Each structure stands twice: as C-alpha cells, then as structure tokens.
Amino acid sequence: MEVAGEVLKSLFSISKAIYSQCDQAKTNKKLCIRLKQRITLLMIPVEKLQRQQDKCEELRPSLLSLQSNLVMAKNWAETYSKQDWLKSFFLAMSIYKKFEHINDQLSDNAEALLVLLQVDQRVTFLKALNKNCWKSAEEDFKQLLQSEAGRLSDKVDSLSDQMQQVLKLLTPQVLRPWDIKEIPAADLRREPSPLMTTEGHSLYVGEYFMDPVLIKVLRGQINMDNKFIRKTFESECKTMKKYESHNILRLYGICIDESGSEPCYSLVTEYCEKGTLRELLQREPDLSWERRVVMALDASRALHRIHHTEKKAILHGSLSSLKFLVNDSYCLKLSGFELSKTESSMRRNPIDRSEPSLEVAYMPPETLESINAYDTHSEIFSLGVVIFEIATGILPLKGLALTDGSSDSLYEKLIGEVKDGLKDTCPPVLCSIIHDCLQRDPQKRPTAQVIADRLIAAPQPKETSL
Template identity: 35%
Template sequence: MDILEKVLSLAQLIHAQFEQVKCCKHQCQRLVERIQILLEPVRILKAQPRKHISHHEEELLKKLLWVLGEAQKLVMKYSQTSWIQKFLRAYSTSEEFVWVNESLGDIAQGLSLLLQAEQKQAFLEAFQEKTRCRQDAEDLKDDRAFLDQVIASAEEPEDKDWEIYKDKQDMESQIDWMQQELNKIVRKVNVGKREDITEIKRDHLTFYKQLQDTERYKLYEGEYQKYPVAIKTFKRPLTTDPVKVRDIFEKEIQTLKKFESPNILRMYGICIEEKDGSPCFSIVMEYCKHGTLRDVLTNQRHLGWDIRIRMALGAARGLYRLHQTEEKSRLHGCICSSKFLVAGDYCVKLSGFELCETESSIKRKSKRDWKQVSMLAYIAPENLKDINYPYKRPCEIYSFGIVLWEIATSKIPFEGCTPQEIVEKTCNRCYRDPVGEDCPEDLRKVTDECRAFDPSQRPSAE
C-alpha cells in the first residue's frame, strides 16, 4: 500500500470512528470535517501517475499521514467507555486539538497548489487562522456547555468507583481551567485580526536585544502580547508632528485590513512616545528569526532542495496574495530578495509595503548602496529600455523570477556587473543567468518562465 492509499484509508477510518465519539464531540466533528476537505487535493494526486508526484508533495503526504495518526488517537480517546469520567478529564483537550488543527492548516497551504484558482480559495478558507481559531473557540465552548449540562443533571452516583464525583472542588477547578483555555483561544482570535493593527502603548512592548543599527533607525527583537516582534525605532524623524503621523497611519490600516496570509509580514501597529516635545516613533511587526531571504541565501549556502522549494512556494504565495487582494491588483513595486523575510521554520513572508506611507512620513531618505545587490538586476527589460513603460504585473513577475533564481543558486544576480553592464546584458544580449544542473525541473521551468523577455509569456503569481 503506497502513501496515498494509506492517507485515504486512515482518513476513512477516522470518519467511521467518529460515529462512536461520546466526548468533545464538537471538536472531534470539526477535526473530521477538515480532514475530509484535505482529501480533495490528495485524490487529485492519486489520479496522477506516481512518477509525477514531486519530492515536496511526497513530504507533505508523509506529514499528513503522521498528523492523521495523531487525529485518530484523539478520536479514539473520546470514543471509549466510561465516557463521563473521560469527558470530565477533558479540560486539557483544547491544546491537543489546536496542535492537530494547526498542523492540518500548514499541510493545506502546500496541497492547495494542486487546485484551480476558484477551488483553491474555497479550500483555504477552511484553514485560515482567523476562521479556524473562531470555530475552535465555538466548539470548545459548546463542548463545555454540554459538560455543564451533564454536571447539572447528574446525581451523586452510588458506584464507589466513580471517584471523580467525590471531590467537587477539584471538578470546579477543572472547569475553571477549561474557561481559561477558552479565553486564551478567543484572545488569540482577537489579536490575530488585521483590524487590530493599532497604536501601541510603550509599556505594552518588551525590548530584548538590538538586531540592527542604521543611519535611519534601530531594529530590536521584542515582545508584544506574548508574541515575538521586531520593533523599528526611527532616528531623527522627518516630522515631529504626532497628529500628522497618526492621520496617515489611520488611513493606511484601512488598506492593510484586506491582507491576511501566513506569507505576508504581520503588522501589529505603531508606537508613539511623546516626551519633552520630541516624539519617538516605532513600528511593531512580526519577528522573523532568519532575517531577509538574501541573508539566508548568503549565510546558509548548503540548504537542501526541500527547504529551497518551501521558501520559493512561500514567496509565491505572498506575492499571489498581494496581487489577488483587490479587484484592481495591487503591485509591490520593489520585489527583490531583501523584501522577503524568513521565519524560524523557513516560512517566507513578503514585506516592504505594509505601513509604507506611515514609515515614509517618519524616516529620512538615504542613498542606495550600489555595492550590494543592484536593484537594476530586478528590473524587467521593458522597463530598462523605456523609463516611460508602465509598471504592470508582468514587470513584477520578472523581478520575482530573479528572486527564484537566487533561491535556486544562492548567488547574487549580476554579481560584479556595473549598472551599464546589467542593462547591456539584459536589453541588448537578452542574457539570462542559468540555474544549476541539479535544480529540480519544476523550479527551473517556472524560474525561466518568470524571466521571459516577452512580458506576455510570463505567468501570473497563481
């Protein structure tokens, strides 16, 4: 039995086992429903010839099989006899279910690439963090309500073996613990909402260590509401008018409410300290352990293809989310490897456009360092040839193709070339740096398609 058949067989077994569930029924039912949704792309894979399944897809299936094993343990646990005692001990179930559901969400992101655009949107809606947390909170609340009903209607049992009823105080403490867990999940839903991008008080931030010190700002690792964050504090701000900055900030967060993706950098808000008439401005954002994608490719040159492909997929999802957010697609305007940040699990997040207007109103401009990666390397040939050529989505896809080439090779694009040489190679000689021979064919193909010299031949972020 191959891995696809094992996944489908185990999912079917879990579905059948659910009929016997007596405890935590709402949470178990939600788990079974999400597993059934995940089977859609799995069946698409099963219909393909085995040789067409990529290494990345096979790794996702292995992870799914393992998570299904954990899900089966949960369903079986709450299907057993002595269910009243087991339910009363189920105050710790929220952690068990949250972990399994989060793992299913991670797998869904990878498998969603097998679906068509219209299918993909509906598929991923079931696994969006905000939706999932809200549903999980409701399920936990419903299961607890049933627990309260059981306790209220139960009389003192004659069976001395039911020791769970002897200690009323212990039972009440277990219920209190369950309420605390529910509050944690509800709080997580609220913090995770894009609508909660807000002005943050200084005493709500904890600064840990300085990560970067530039002529315009200092960057710190810190904490906000128990979330690890990066705090960018600006030096010598362009304006000392907090009212002006707040006005721009309030307008800009209305746009940011439309963005929600694990592959777009999370913004928490802005902090304004007003002391002695000299305000200090800070922007609070999600912390990414590995820094920029360019940092990772420079410092970790021996990454395996599984991680490289994971980073390429993450970068593509971030760009896709940006391009598909509005009816008239929004463009980033400056796609390069330094605009993607890499979290501890090598999840790539698109940055560089969040709160850009707010930041521009605060920071002073500085000269570009042309000794580092030249931005000319990312500019599409049509824009290099004609500065009046409109910047459109295909232009941005070309830039993304250069980023994919970096992921595949770890090299710096057009390293050592002058700006004039870059223009000469790109526009006059139609030169395209090759990817290595060991590059997986799928990655090679999409990298070359994105770097096509004819804009009409480039794919979309989808």
C-alpha cells in the same frame, strides 16, 4: 450553456471523488476533514446553478477556476491521505503549505459564487469560511505533529532529544488575524542595544505579548501633530489589512510614547530570526530540495497576494531576495511596503527614502529599455530570479551595472548564467518555472497564481545534493 453544463457535471464528479478520498484517509485525517467541509460548503451555490441556468454562462470563468482548484485538491487528497505516517511527518510542512494554498484558492472561488446566495445565506456562508476555520485547521495540524512526534520518539529513542527541534521547524505558527493598532509603550519590551542605526531610525529586537517583534524607532526632526499621525495611520491600516497573509510581513502597529519631553514614535512589525532570504541561502547552502520548493511557493503566494487583492494590481516595486525575510520555521515573508505613509506623517522633514537601485539581475529587459515599462509581468521576471536564487544560491549578473551593456546583451548574459547555474539535480518544476518567468516576452510569463499551482501539483522532489 452546454459548456457550462459540462463544467457543472465535472464539479460534482470531482467533489464526490474528494469526499470519498477524505472519508478513507489513513493519514492527515483532520486536514482531509477540513478539506471536505470546505468543498461541501462551496458546492451549495454550485447546486443552485443547476436551477439558475442564466447565471451559469455568466459565471463560467469562475466555475472553470473552481474546477481547476478542485482537481488540485483531489490530487492533494490522493497523494497525502494514504501516505506512510513517517514520510508524512517529515514532509509535514510541504503538506500543510499545499493545503493552505488550496484553501486560499477555494476562498477566492467562494467570493465569486456568493452572488448566488440570499443575504442571510451569505452571512452563514462567510462565517463558515472565515479565518477562524483556518485557526482550527492550523491547531489540528499542530496536534497531528505532536502526536506523530511522540510516535517517532517512542520508536526511535535515540532521536528523542532532537524531536522538539524538528517539530519546531515543521510546525507553522498559527496565523492570528492582523490587529494593526496603536500600541501602548508599556506593552512593548525592547533590547537595550539596537541592531542598527541610521540617520532616520534605529532598529531594535523586542517583544510584544510574547511575540518577537522588530521595533523601528524614528530619529531626526519629528512631527508633533499626533492627531494627523493617527488619522493617517487609521486610513493606512484599512489598506494594509487587506494584505494579511502568512507570506506578508506582519504589521503590529505604531507606538507613540509621550512619557518624555518629546514624543517618541515607533513602527512595530514581525521579527524574522533568520534574516533576509539572501543571507539564509549564503549561510545554509545545503537546504533540501523539499525546503527550496516550499520557499518558492511562499514567494509566489506573497506576490499573488499583492497582485490580486485589489482590482487594480499593487506593485511591490523592488522585488529581490533582500525583500524576503525568513522566520525560524523557514517561512518567507515579503517586506518593503509597511506603513510608509504613516512613517512620513511622523516626520517634520522627509528623510531621503530612496533605496540603492535594484540590482540589474532583477530588472526585466522591457524595463531596461524604458523605466515606465513596469507592471505585474515585470515583477514575475524578478520573481523568476528570486526562485533561481532559491534553487542555486547564486545571484546572476553580480557586480554588473546598467551601463555594462545593452538590454539585449544583459538579458542574454543573464539567461546564460541561469542555464549554467541550474544543476541536473534541480527539480524539473523549479527549472520550468524559472525558464517561464524569464521569458523575453512579458505576455508569456505566468502569473504568480499559476506558479503556485504548478508548485502544488509537482511531485515530491528527490533528495539529492545540489
């Protein structure tokens, strides 16, 4: 009881410090207001714990998690509430990403503390914490960038022509709640020529209510049982909706076009203009360290979403830099598991969906030794390789196959290439995360949440060349 009581005292002390920092904010004022509002709501059930000591010990792990997240929030407010406005403008995306991560973590804490509230209080509590608050926060952020862009262009006239392009790169897109549904064919527009065509499908760039989308039109022998397809789709939508996130490739839905002699089936997803992460890193080798750190944060948050949304962790199964897509704001989106059951239901005969084997660099030593030894720890190893690629633009063990050595020799070669590839200018937080993710012992690897927290807590990297 004493330990839990000390945690409670700490929570009140930290929250009070955050309120003070937010009240005195000179920059990022609206984000500070949002942060204070969220924490004020979270402290309502915490205050009830003072009168329910029997629950205090039961919820101690949740309270310790909240304590850690409040410390992270306090550090964010301390760093960014008094920052020079010009520096704040050019670090805007990093500031917002960190703010977004903190809010996600506080939402998870809220879920654990809901048991302390009455049913009617829970409804009010959830309304205040739902994603509509997020839309408001994002719109506040866009307004902030617009106003600061105006100030900057007024002060430096020579930059005014470039300001809209800078603003486009810095401004996050407002995340509307996923509304995965059957889309009428009349609502979709697509380019006349496909990006690519395979035995099983053609890919088109298109548009859905002004949003750029990727339309996957199925080819080959098609199942005509629309009732079964729709039933499968509705069931899969309920599952996929849980993974809604800035860093998961958005799903718009399916389209069944029955205007022709035979139905035409399509899957519609978000279109990412910059292609895969690997393509981007090869095309733009001079990305700043700040952007690379934010990309690493995006990747870790995506993996955290799929690992921790359900009680039993969902595994991606083939994590690599080819599975992360990049939009025009340089935001990473994890792809690779979009409506696979629905697509299968649309086909009369299954297409061979087997992908080329995962490149050996992403395979942890335990999986090289036994294909059945694959879990969340294994995917953290793969994430470590992806973050190494983000930091260096290098894919280790390139061209090697599983038959080119034992698990130990391949692992030692990987570690050697990683050590040689990391330059002295690489931010320490990236170096330490890569080192920890690639630990030989799976149990010593951090979780995706811990990785994201470390990236949030790290100081701004010094901008030196790679």
